[in-house]
Amino acid sequence: MPSASTESSATPPHGKPSPDFSWAVDTAVVHLGRPPTLPGEPLNLAITPASAYVAGGEVEYARDGTTAMMAVEQTVGVLEGGHGVVYSTGMAAASAVLDGLVVGAIVVAPPHLYTGVAVRLRQLNQEGRITLRPLMDSTGEVDVTQFTGAHLVWMETPSNPMLDIIDIAAVTQLAHNAGAQVLCDNTFATPIGQNPLALGADYVLHSATKSLGGHSDLMAGVVVTAQPVAAERLREQRVLLGSVPGALECFLLLRGIRTLTLRYERAHTSAQLLAERLAGHHGVTKVHYPGLPDHPGHDIAQRQMKGFAALISIDLGTAERATELCESTKLWIHSTSLGGVESLLERRRRWAKESPLVPDSLVRLAVGIENAEDLWSDLDQALRSLTPTPS
Numbered sequence: 001m002p003s004a005s006t007e008s009s010a011t012p013p014h015g016k017p018s019p020d021f022s023w024a025v026d027t028a029v030v031h032l033g034r035p036p037t038l039p040g041e042p043l044n045l046a047i048t049p050a051s052a053y054v055a056g057g058e059v060e061y062a063r064d065g066t067t068a069m070m071a072v073e074q075t076v077g078v079l080e081g082g083h084g085v086v087y088s089t090g091m092a093a094a095s096a097v098l099d100g101l102v103v104g105a106i107v108v109a110p111p112h113l114y115t116g117v118a119v120r121l122r123q124l125n126q127e128g129r130i131t132l133r134p135l136m137d138s139t140g141e142v143d144v145t146q147f148t149g150a151h152l153v154w155m156e157t158p159s160n161p162m163l164d165i166i167d168i169a170a171v172t173q174l175a176h177n178a179g180a181q182v183l184c185d186n187t188f189a190t191p192i193g194q195n196p197l198a199l200g201a202d203y204v205l206h207s208a209t210k211s212l213g214g215h216s217d218l219m220a221g222v223v224v225t226a227q228p229v230a231a232e233r234l235r236e237q238r239v240l241l242g243s244v245p246g247a248l249e250c251f252l253l254l255r256g257i258r259t260l261t262l263r264y265e266r267a268h269t270s271a272q273l274l275a276e277r278l279a280g281h282h283g284v285t286k287v288h289y290p291g292l293p294d295h296p297g298h299d300i301a302q303r304q305m306k307g308f309a310a311l312i313s314i315d316l317g318t319a320e321r322a323t324e325l326c327e328s329t330k331l332w333i334h335s336t337s338l339g340g341v342e343s344l345l346e347r348r349r350r351w352a353k354e355s356p357l358v359p360d361s362l363v364r365l366a367v368g369i370e371n372a373e374d375l376w377s378d379l380d381q382a383l384r385s386l387t388p389t390p391s
């Protein structure tokens, strides 16, 4: 188990004595961000539904940042080894980083990214706000010529929904050599599976809506950066952009994080088992999972990840069969999210804005924490019930 040891100057909430940053990560997730352990104090963060506070204290107005937000920021900051800034959603977190770019900034991005981010990058490009350049050349190799003059290299690994792997350390080195900063969307791997800041990245992004929250009951996003000045700038700008999470969301998010290591370990272990079985299933045309030895990014993933995360994408040969699968499972729920305790699946191309590079016959499986054999039986029965692949 890696250590959560990090230098973090995040203000401890409630003037709490500094937590022990030498804790292993599975201890850190349980204890970070709590009120001080003093007689009479509650163990958990209070849910304080207040927009305004009596003048003269640390917090005056909720949009400026609350104790609950600070507790989340301290916790995720330590887990990722930097300074956390929390937002109302993952997209708000992504938008905050993009908002901080100078007008005309060059942003280099891979072909596969979460749809919302990809669409926003294209919009900003069309508006002339940024210039968007491709990270890969036509052979799928990183195209370092695109880094010249770049401000930001955006990466997502494993990527949504193709589960492509990018070598974070290598690409970061190339980007830094060219004077560009690097952001890595770490939503799929979670801070337990991968720490991009430790590999050199400048920013880590999380849709905390997913695995950090872990129960499909909240929306939030977090940016973590090793640079305190950058974190402070993001916080100041957040006051103006107004994208802050509410008290209940912060409470639920911290509660979800308490079990993050257990959930991640269970879900990625089940995902590995399911991916291996799916690879041998005659009803499945192709399996995308970085934990499989024939995945093109397997060796890199093995180097930079712990576990291969809990998302698997499978190709069913036709869009009809993919849709049928989503309608034929009884335990797996047909739904668009991921990272929750419950297993979900969906055909990503049912969304009009999903990239045409994603096959329309692809189904993304988000593995939860149920019994792996139950998950397999349900998938297997659903796969057997599908219309046969046209020969």
Ligand SMILES: Cc1ncc(COP(=O)(O)O)c(C=O)c1O
Residues within 6 Å of the ligand: 089, 090, 091, 092, 114, 116, 117, 156, 160, 185, 187, 188, 206, 207, 208, 209, 210, 219, 220, 221
């Ligand atoms: C990889 C990734 N990044 C960012 C986001 C955006 O997060 P949110 O839905 O919390 O705005 C998502 C949402 O699915 C995602 O999958």
